[in-house]
Amino acid sequence: MPSPFRAITATALIAWSILAFMRPAQADALADIKRNGVITMGVFEDFPPFSSVGTDMSLRGYDVDFANAVAKSLGVKARLVPVTGQNRIPALQSRKVDILLSVGHSAEREKVIDFTAAYAPYYIAVLGPRSLKVGGAADLAGKTVAVNRGTLEDSSLTEAAPPTTDIRRFDNYNGVISAFLAGQVQLITVGNDVGSAVLARRPALEPEQKFQLLSSPDHVALNKNEPALRQALDDIIGGLKADGTLNRLSMQWLLKPLDPKDL
Amino acid sequence: MPAGGVLEAYVVPILHGISTTLLLIALTVLLGGTLSILGAAARRSATSWVRGGAGWYVELFRNTPFIVQLFFVYFGLPSLGLRLDPFAAAVFAMTLNFTAYGTEMVRAGLDAVPPGQRDAGRALGLHDFTVFGRVVLPQALRSVFPALVSQVVITMLESAVVSQIALRDLTYEADLIQSRTFRAFETYAVATGIYLGLSLVLRRAVGRAGGRLLGQGLG
Numbered sequence: 001m002p003s004p005f006r007a008i009t010a011t012a013l014i015a016w017s018i019l020a021f022m023r024p025a026q027a028d029a030l031a032d033i034k035r036n037g038v039i040t041m042g043v044f045e046d047f048p049p050f051s052s053v054g055t056d057m058s059l060r061g062y063d064v065d066f067a068n069a070v071a072k073s074l075g076v077k078a079r080l081v082p083v084t085g086q087n088r089i090p091a092l093q094s095r096k097v098d099i100l101l102s103v104g105h106s107a108e109r110e111k112v113i114d115f116t117a118a119y120a121p122y123y124i125a126v127l128g129p130r131s132l133k134v135g136g137a138a139d140l141a142g143k144t145v146a147v148n149r150g151t152l153e154d155s156s157l158t159e160a161a162p163p164t165t166d167i168r169r170f171d172n173y174n175g176v177i178s179a180f181l182a183g184q185v186q187l188i189t190v191g192n193d194v195g196s197a198v199l200a201r202r203p204a205l206e207p208e209q210k211f212q213l214l215s216s217p218d219h220v221a222l223n224k225n226e227p228a229l230r231q232a233l234d235d236i237i238g239g240l241k242a243d244g245t246l247n248r249l250s251m252q253w254l255l256k257p258l259d260p261k262d263l
Numbered sequence: 264m265p266a267g268g269v270l271e272a273y274v275v276p277i278l279h280g281i282s283t284t285l286l287l288i289a290l291t292v293l294l295g296g297t298l299s300i301l302g303a304a305a306r307r308s309a310t311s312w313v314r315g316g317a318g319w320y321v322e323l324f325r326n327t328p329f330i331v332q333l334f335f336v337y338f339g340l341p342s343l344g345l346r347l348d349p350f351a352a353a354v355f356a357m358t359l360n361f362t363a364y365g366t367e368m369v370r371a372g373l374d375a376v377p378p379g380q381r382d383a384g385r386a387l388g389l390h391d392f393t394v395f396g397r398v399v400l401p402q403a404l405r406s407v408f409p410a411l412v413s414q415v416v417i418t419m420l421e422s423a424v425v426s427q428i429a430l431r432d433l434t435y436e437a438d439l440i441q442s443r444t445f446r447a448f449e450t451y452a453v454a455t456g457i458y459l460g461l462s463l464v465l466r467r468a469v470g471r472a473g474g475r476l477l478g479q480g481l482g
Contacts, residue, residue, distance in 0.1 A: 149438060170427070
């Protein structure tokens with residue numbers, strides 16, 4: 001005669017086996033994306049030239065073009081969701097988005113999310129006029145260098161520059177760029193996102209990149225335990241690199257050819 | 264605790280910032296004070312274009328924000344070929360700004376001196392410059408002295424914005440320490456205390472100097 005205890009145990013066993021069977025199916029994000037016909041990607045709204053809101057209120061930039069290329073390769077539609085630095089990893093983990101763009105690799109992040117191969121260069125560099133000869137950090141001695149106070153650029157520069165470097169710290173990028181364009185400082189230290197804006201102005205100074213202080217290329221981030229999606233994205237990035245698409249994006253948005261060393 | 268200890272990390276930069284702020288205000292008061300007297304004389308000039316020009320100057324600098332004037336000098340003037348380093352740009356902008364307010368104050372003081380004083384000086388056979396410098400001006404400055412002292416203190420406090428052109432004044436050093444330590448409360452509490460102390464000391468010092476120059480009993 002079946003006791004109530006046995007009935008409960010049997011129900012629990014059945015429930016467990018159903019759940020155990022469902023979990024891997026639920027975790028295959030690639031299959032879900034293909035079935036839904038859309039891939040949802042988290043991008044920044046205020047990170048030009050990678051992704052920012054243009055004059056027509058739509059998102060534009062390197063990341064946006066890359067996102068569309070990825071969706072096309074997967075044969076699905078791209079849906080871009082604006083995220084911020086604070087909320088984007090939670091948005092990924094709660095599956096509000098399938099992937100995130102413009103994610104720099106760190107060991108800390110690696111513990112909670114997975115990374116594909118790098119798809120865009122991101123680095124901090126020293127920029128200056130063509131006429132000024134600067135080949136490395138040692139050449140900064142005695143030079144005036146503007147930087148945005150309290151940023152990663154500031155700490156990288158402060159660490160690398162010789163003590164005689166005259167580091168001028170401004171409150172925002174506008175101050176850094178204005179000081180450079182007005183000839184008040186000889187060099188600036190900025191990320192390549194801001195640097196492309198300076199290069200784009202092409203003033204009489206003929207600004208050029210002198211050397212890199214720190215490189216942290218952008219990856220696509222996805223949830224852990226998604227080998228199929230990760231493989232698919234890595235294949236797509238490899239393809240876009242090989243067929244020259246990433247180089248074209250770099251020329252268009254960063255105003256310089258893609259250097260394979262930067263990825 | 265940072266390498267090199269508290270002294271090197273915080274105290275030396277703060278002291279350096281204080282000295283920069285004090286040097287700025289001292290130069291501004293010397294240059295701006297002198298120019299204010301010339302400006303006030305120009306405001307009362309018999310020549311209409313001198314009078315009008317001084318009037319326009321005062322209106323221009325009293326009715327625009329100091330930070331915009333500073334940015335114009337530092338970021339804008341290089342386009343016209345005048346490139347000043349942050350310290351020179353700050354002294355220049357602060358002097359222009361202080362002179363506009365000072366001119367109006369000294370002019371008000373000159374207006375308050377009874378015309379009979381000047382006539383009496385002339386009746387004694389004194390030269391016009393002597394009458395202005397020895398008779399009219401001291402009386403004018405005495406009457407507006409408290410307002411001038413307040414303007415000196417206000418200019419010193421407003422000089423905090425020169426940190427925006429990366430001049431290492433007290434605010435710049437405080438901002439830098441804050442961005443390194445993320446201890447906003449402690450950093451700005453110390454900066455506030457120092458500015459308060461500087462204001463009180465400056466008020467005293469200018470009052471004393473004024474007493475020496477203009478005689479005792481200033482308000």
